Amino acid sequence: MRRGMLLVLGVLPLLVAADRPDLSGTWRLEGNDAETLIIAQTDDQVAIASKSPAATEVKCGVSGKACDGTIGGEKVSVSYWFNGPMLVEMATGGKRKDRVVKTRRSLSSDGQKMEVEVIPIAPVGKSEKLTYVKAQP
Helix, strand or coil: CHHHHHHHHHHHHHHHHHHCCCCCEEEEECCEEEEEEEEEECCCEEEEEECCCCCEEEEEECECCCEEEEECCEEEEEEEEEECCEEEEEEEECCCCCCEEEEEEEECCCCCEEEEEEEEEECCCCCEEEEEEECCC
């Protein structure tokens, strides 16, 4: 019994990691080549940067713990975690200190497109779905 439990506990992190998409790469917003995201991902950390008109620079763990960063040119507190095959981002702050935005990123089956859903939590607003295309090296 004990040996079986140890085996399950040893395999569980591998199964969880297998669900995580690898979002690493350079991504261009479909229909707008000026908007580019650069994502670097490891097992326990993600870094997202852009050189778009409104700079983004975040480097944070994926355990849900908050980090400081810049999104869209605004200073925010950000946390990341995986929900199955989706990377979830929760950002709070900005110019309006009460703003909360949830973003979910997922990959297409071929790994060449990244679907991004931006959900304003507070103040409540309309969700937006964006598609990014992986830039060829």
